Amino acid sequence: MDCLFCKIVQGTIPSRKVYEDDLVVAFHDIQPQAPVHLLVIPKKHIATMNDCEENDSALLGHILMKAQEIAREAGLADNGYRLVNNCGRDAGQIVYHIHWHILGGEKLAPLNPKPQADCE
Template sequence: MANREVEKAQHAHPEGETLFEKIINKEIPAEFVYEDEQCVVFHDVNPQAPTHLLVVPRKPIPQLSKADDGDQDLLGHLLITARNVALGKGFDRTGFRLVINDGRHGAQSVYHLHVHILAGRQMKWPPG
């Protein structure tokens, strides 16, 4: 399953409206766990762990490497939101992993910045 995500990333491109924009605009249904004026959190449709959530900014930043210095507050908000959601689900007791994929070699398959929250199983190291 993970190799399929890498394969998708090899063919993904940053042009046009993304799947995440359609989810944010509620054109495509998703199970929202949290939302505020800056971001949304929903379940990944292709989970890589028993709990796999995505923290997605409403602002369409294609990649972390393309974020502006002016996005500093938003980027911090994404991490604080990820932490709060993970703590709210009790993962402070067992642990969790946050992942941001960037670009083709980083296995980014949707060009809209997002933070993965992975939990519910023992993570492996090294991750890549």
């Protein structure tokens, strides 16, 4: 398989890892878009969110809980962070191995700049 992220999982391409367990790896993005820009990927190759199946539910939940933990350990929890998964070409997915971006360390521009009702 010629997948960049699978090669990172296998250790054939180096990365600046911040977390690893039996199911996921997290590392610094090589083209950061924020002062803190980490990627969280499953070790299992799944190309896009559209390729996830019902039996991937536990893995997906694990990824999100680890993303929360990694963001907290990176010092982002108090001021906030953005968690992004791009699905497909039009959404900007470049590497076809599902992954989540953890972005933070500064005030990020809102995705929808229109005022919204307060939901709290």
